[in-house]
Amino acid sequence: MLDAQPVTTTDSTTNLPVLDFQNVGLEYTMSGQPLRVIDKVSFTIGHTEFVSVVGPSGCGKTSLLRMISGLHVAEIGQVCFLGTPIKKPLKNVGIAFQNPVLLPWRNTLKNVLLPLEIVQPHKRQLRSLRSHYMAQATDLLSTVGLQDFQQHYPWQLSGGMRQRASLCRALIHQPEILLLDEPFAALDAFTREEMWDMLQRLWARTQCTTFLVTHDLREAIFLSDTVYVMGQRPSSIVHKLRVDLPRPRTLDMCFTEEFHQMYSTLRQHIQHS
Amino acid sequence: MLKTLIDSKHSSYMLPIITTVVLLVLWESVVRLFSIPAFILPAPSAIFAEIGPWGGVVTRNALITLNTTMLGFFLALLAGVFLGFMIGFSRMAYLTLNPLLIGFNTVPKVALVPLMAIWFGIGTVPAVITAFLLAFFPIAVNVAIGLATVEPEMRDVLVSLGASKIEVFQKVGFPHTMPYLFASLKVAVSQAFIGSVIAETVASNGGIGYVILNASSNFRVPLAFLALLALAVMGIALYGFFAVLESRLVHWVR
Numbered sequence: 362m363l364d365a366q367p368v369t370t371t372d373s374t375t376n377l378p379v380l381d382f383q384n385v386g387l388e389y390t391m392s393g394q395p396l397r398v399i400d401k402v403s404f405t406i407g408h409t410e411f412v413s414v415v416g417p418s419g420c421g422k423t424s425l426l427r428m429i430s431g432l433h434v435a436e437i438g439q440v441c442f443l444g445t446p447i448k449k450p451l452k453n454v455g456i457a458f459q460n461p462v463l464l465p466w467r468n469t470l471k472n473v474l475l476p477l478e479i480v481q482p483h484k485r486q487l488r489s490l491r492s493h494y495m496a497q498a499t500d501l502l503s504t505v506g507l508q509d510f511q512q513h514y515p516w517q518l519s520g521g522m523r524q525r526a527s528l529c530r531a532l533i534h535q536p537e538i539l540l541l542d543e544p545f546a547a548l549d550a551f552t553r554e555e556m557w558d559m560l561q562r563l564w565a566r567t568q569c570t571t572f573l574v575t576h577d578l579r580e581a582i583f584l585s586d587t588v589y590v591m592g593q594r595p596s597s598i599v600h601k602l603r604v605d606l607p608r609p610r611t612l613d614m615c616f617t618e619e620f621h622q623m624y625s626t627l628r629q630h631i632q633h634s
Numbered sequence: 635m636l637k638t639l640i641d642s643k644h645s646s647y648m649l650p651i652i653t654t655v656v657l658l659v660l661w662e663s664v665v666r667l668f669s670i671p672a673f674i675l676p677a678p679s680a681i682f683a684e685i686g687p688w689g690g691v692v693t694r695n696a697l698i699t700l701n702t703t704m705l706g707f708f709l710a711l712l713a714g715v716f717l718g719f720m721i722g723f724s725r726m727a728y729l730t731l732n733p734l735l736i737g738f739n740t741v742p743k744v745a746l747v748p749l750m751a752i753w754f755g756i757g758t759v760p761a762v763i764t765a766f767l768l769a770f771f772p773i774a775v776n777v778a779i780g781l782a783t784v785e786p787e788m789r790d791v792l793v794s795l796g797a798s799k800i801e802v803f804q805k806v807g808f809p810h811t812m813p814y815l816f817a818s819l820k821v822a823v824s825q826a827f828i829g830s831v832i833a834e835t836v837a838s839n840g841g842i843g844y845v846i847l848n849a850s851s852n853f854r855v856p857l858a859f860l861a862l863l864a865l866a867v868m869g870i871a872l873y874g875f876f877a878v879l880e881s882r883l884v885h886w887v888r
Binding site (some may be wrong): 410430431432439449450451452454456458462464465475476477479480514515530534541559 | 748785788789790791792793794795796797801806809812884886887
C-alpha cells in the first residue's frame with residue numbers, strides 16, 4: 362500500500378522502543394523564579410503498548426504528552442521516537458484532548474477527514490482517493506456508533522458523541538502513536554465507561570502505541586498495559602504498575618479482587634508521593 | 635392570539651411593522667391633538683405629502699449617499715480585514731499598531747471633516763473617507779479578536795499533525811474569524827452611513843446630509859424628516875442584508 366510508513370519497518374527490524382524518555386526534566390520561569398515541575402523521568406513505551414500516566418494536578422503529565430507530540434520540545438533530557446530525539450511535530454501522531462475541539466463549521470465527517478488534508482501522503486492523494494478515504498472515515502465512525510451522525514454539526518451532538526468524533530479524527534490518518542489528554546474527564550460516569558470499552562476496541566483494531574494522561578485510576582487500569590504514577594512537584598515516576606488482566610477487558614473485571622488490589626496500590630502511591 | 639403571532643414564523647417582520655404603524659399613528663394623533671406646528675414637528679401625513687414634490691430629489695440624493703457609504707464601507711472592509719488579520723496573527727503587529735489604532739479611534743471623526751475639505755475640496759471624497767474611518771475600526775478590531783481567540787487546543791491538533799502556519803490559518807483561523815467579521819459588518823455599515831451623512835452636512839453639495847441641512851435652514855422641516863426617513867430605510871435595508879448574509883454564511887453560530 363502507498364501509505365505504509367517506512368518507520369514501521371524500522372521498528373520491526375530493530376528492537377528500539379517506540380518512545381524513550383531519557384532523564385526528561387521540565388523547568389518553568391514563574392515571575393523571575395525558576396520552578397522545577399518535573400525533576401527527572403525515564404521510561405520507555407514499546408510497540409503497540411498502552412501506557413497511562415496518573416498523578417496529582419500540576420505534576421507535568423500533560424507536558425510529557427506535549428513532548429511526544431513535538432508541541433513542546435524537551436529542554437532537559439530528551440524524548441526519542443525510534444531512537445531519534447523529537448524536535449518538531451511528528452505528524453504520525455493522533456491527539457485528543459478533554460475538550461473535543463471539533464471545528465464547528467464542519468460536519469462530523471469533514472471533521473474526521475481534517476488530518477488527511479494536512480498529513481502526507483494523504484494530502485496529495487485526497488482528491489484522487491476521495492471515495493476511499495470517505496469509506497475509511499465512515500467505517501471508523503461506525504465503530505464508535507456515529508454512522509448516522511456524519512452530516513451532523515458539532516452543536517447537534519452530545520458531549521460523548523463529540524468526544525467519539527474527536528477520537529476518530531485522531532485515528533483517521535492511521536497514526537502510530539495515539540496521545541490522549543484526559544479525553545473522558547468531562548463526561549458523566551456512565552458515558553465514560555462506555556468510552557473505555559470503545560477506546561479499547563479502537564486500540565485493538567488500530568494497533569496504536571497509546572499514551573493516556575488521566576486522573577481516573579480505574580480508567581488507567583482498565584485500559585493500560587502499564588500505568589506510571591508521577592509524584593508531587595518536582596515530580597518523578599514513583600511507581601510502575603503492570604496490568605496483566607486478559608484482553609478484551611470487561612467492566613465486570615473492575616469488581617474483581619485483583620483489580621481492586623491494583624487500584625489501592627495506585628491510590629497509596631499517589632497519596633504518599 | 636398574540637401568542638400565536640409571536641410563535642409564528644412571520645413574527646420577525648410582522649411585529650416590527652406593527653410597532654412602526656402604532657408609532658406613526660401615535661405621532662400623528664399627538665401632533666393633531668396639540669396642534670404642533672409643522673416647522674417644529676411635522677405629522678407623518680405631512681412628511682409623506684412631501685414625497686410628491688420632493689420624492690425625486692430625495693431619491694437622487696439618497697442614492698448619492700448610498701454610493702458614498704458603500705464605497706467607504708467597501709474600502710473599510712478591505713483595510714479592516716487586512717489589518718485585523720495582521721494584528722491577530724502577529725504579536726509584533728499587535729504591539730506596534732494597536733495603541734495607534736485605539737488612539738486614532740478616540741479622535742471624533744467630525745473634527746476631521748473640515749480638514750479633509752481643505753485637502754480634498756468639497757464633494758464626495760471627504761464623505762467617502764469619513765465613512766471609511768468610522769466603519770474601519772469595528773471591522774479591524776473584531777477580525778483581530780476573532781483570530782486571537784482560536785482555542786489553543788484547536789491549533790494544537792493541527793500543529794501536532796505538522797501543519798504550517800498558513801495551513802493553521804486556512805483550516806482554523808480564517809473560518810473561526812468569520813462570525814466575528816460578520817457581526818462587525820452590521821455595525822460597520824451603520825457607522826459608514828453616519829460617517830457619510832456627517833461629511834455631507836459639513837463639506838458637500840449633494841447627498842442626504844446636504845438635503846437635510848438645506849431643508850432645515852429653509853425651515854422645510856417635513857422635507858428634512860422625509861430625508862431622515864430615507865436614511866432610516868436604507869440603514870435598515872443594509873443591516874438586514876448583512877444579517878441575512880451572516881445567517882447564510884456562518885450557519886454554525888447558535
